[in-house]
Amino acid sequence: MTAILPFWQRLRAISLYPFQSAALYTVIVLTVLIAVGGLLPVVGFLLILLSWLAALKYAFEILLTTANGRLEAPESVLGIGNSVVWSFLVLQIVSVFVPMIVAMAASVELGTLLLWLIMFLQPAAIMALGMTQSLLSALDPSLWLRLVTRIGWPYLALVGLLLVIQYSAANATGLLGAMLPAVLAEPLITVFALWALFATFHLMGYLLWQYHEALGFEPTAPERVVNQREAQEQQLQDAVTQAVQGGDIASALRLIREELRSRALPIPLHDLYRRLLRQQGDQAALLEHGRLFMHLLLVEKQDRRALGLARECLDLDAHFTAPDIEDSIRLAERAAQSGQSSLAVDLLLAAVHADSRHPEMPRWTWGAVDLLLRQPGREAQALSLLDKALPRCDDPALRDSLEGLRRSLAGAVG
Numbered sequence: 540m541t542a543i544l545p546f547w548q549r550l551r552a553i554s555l556y557p558f559q560s561a562a563l564y565t566v567i568v569l570t571v572l573i574a575v576g577g578l579l580p581v582v583g584f585l586l587i588l589l590s591w592l593a594a595l596k597y598a599f600e601i602l603l604t605t606a607n608g609r610l611e612a613p614e615s616v617l618g619i620g621n622s623v624v625w626s627f628l629v630l631q632i633v634s635v636f637v638p639m640i641v642a643m644a645a646s647v648e649l650g651t652l653l654l655w656l657i658m659f660l661q662p663a664a665i666m667a668l669g670m671t672q673s674l675l676s677a678l679d680p681s682l683w684l685r686l687v688t689r690i691g692w693p694y695l696a697l698v699g700l701l702l703v704i705q706y707s708a709a710n711a712t713g714l715l716g717a718m719l720p721a722v723l724a725e726p727l728i729t730v731f732a733l734w735a736l737f738a739t740f741h742l743m744g745y746l747l748w749q750y751h752e753a754l755g756f757e758p759t760a761p762e763r764v765v766n767q768r769e770a771q772e773q774q775l776q777d778a779v780t781q782a783v784q785g786g787d788i789a790s791a792l793r794l795i796r797e798e799l800r801s802r803a804l805p806i807p808l809h810d811l812y813r814r815l816l817r818q819q820g821d822q823a824a825l826l827e828h829g830r831l832f833m834h835l836l837l838v839e840k841q842d843r844r845a846l847g848l849a850r851e852c853l854d855l856d857a858h859f860t861a862p863d864i865e866d867s868i869r870l871a872e873r874a875a876q877s878g879q880s881s882l883a884v885d886l887l888l889a890a891v892h893a894d895s896r897h898p899e900m901p902r903w904t905w906g907a908v909d910l911l912l913r914q915p916g917r918e919a920q921a922l923s924l925l926d927k928a929l930p931r932c933d934d935p936a937l938r939d940s941l942e943g944l945r946r947s948l949a950g951a952v953g
Contacts, residue, residue, distance in 0.1 A: 602665075602666075606670070667682045689754055690750050776807075776808065795811070825852070826852055845870060868890055887906055888924075
């Protein structure tokens, strides 16, 4: 099974998603229809309205296909029923506009507070509609909160990224309107608006796919998608093998690197990539890839291999940590349990160095000191760690333990 890359490692692919062939064709057709509608009296308004409804329908098609594990843009605007579009419009009216009108009528402060709350929860409401395709379920605030809590902190990142996408489109709209005549500016503004819409719904769909197990959502990716992915992987493997056999290591590395930026790859291709990087002696690339590969190995429950990778990367850079520092701590615990105390110490020391202000840093220090004292001649290093941790320790019981250990060490070292 191929692990799902976290969305923050696919930001470039997400931003370029609306320019995939099928999505780009939809953007062009809709832009032309909207531009024509702007030239026609009466009928033009209806054409523009229908075009934006089609855009919204295609956006939901994007969300659903992405949530089911298909990262290629859908080829049809007609893949889902019209009901989901009307459900979305009702959802917006009930969950956004009505509360805002009521709140603003009460007070500006209440309205502003509610606006921020709606901006925070609206992605969860849209994702709930995409996941259940039921208006009643999508209107349930408890489902919104369940989505937020089960996804965790990445939901905050999602909201921030959605705001960046929307702000970018709005900023581009303002610049184009000021710099170009209306006949040129308006079609380009439509393109940016559609880009923001499609990228936003792709991102929300990807989050549903990434966290489908935590959300209790069962993707229904068709078998042909699985077969297509396997065919793509074999095609990449063949191209890389051909480049290597021809002595063109640089091209082989470039082929794999480009794929890594856009999609998840199976472990054998990651292994091949690292072998080629070692041949080239590219330590910076080995460390960069090590962080990505470590996440994959942990997702696949290959702890032993993750420990080996950690050892390799720490030998290249003593301050190497996993993308999520908590993963480094968990790896340190597993290293200690498997008798690899030196690796456990190095992982803990790297974590302490990487995030000395983390609330758990004093506890990490305690673990590192405990392991250091089992190794002859490292008392002075343990004492230095305690001196750095004590000022940041807010836990009275842990602080007493650290201070007691420091006193005994100071006497021994002195």
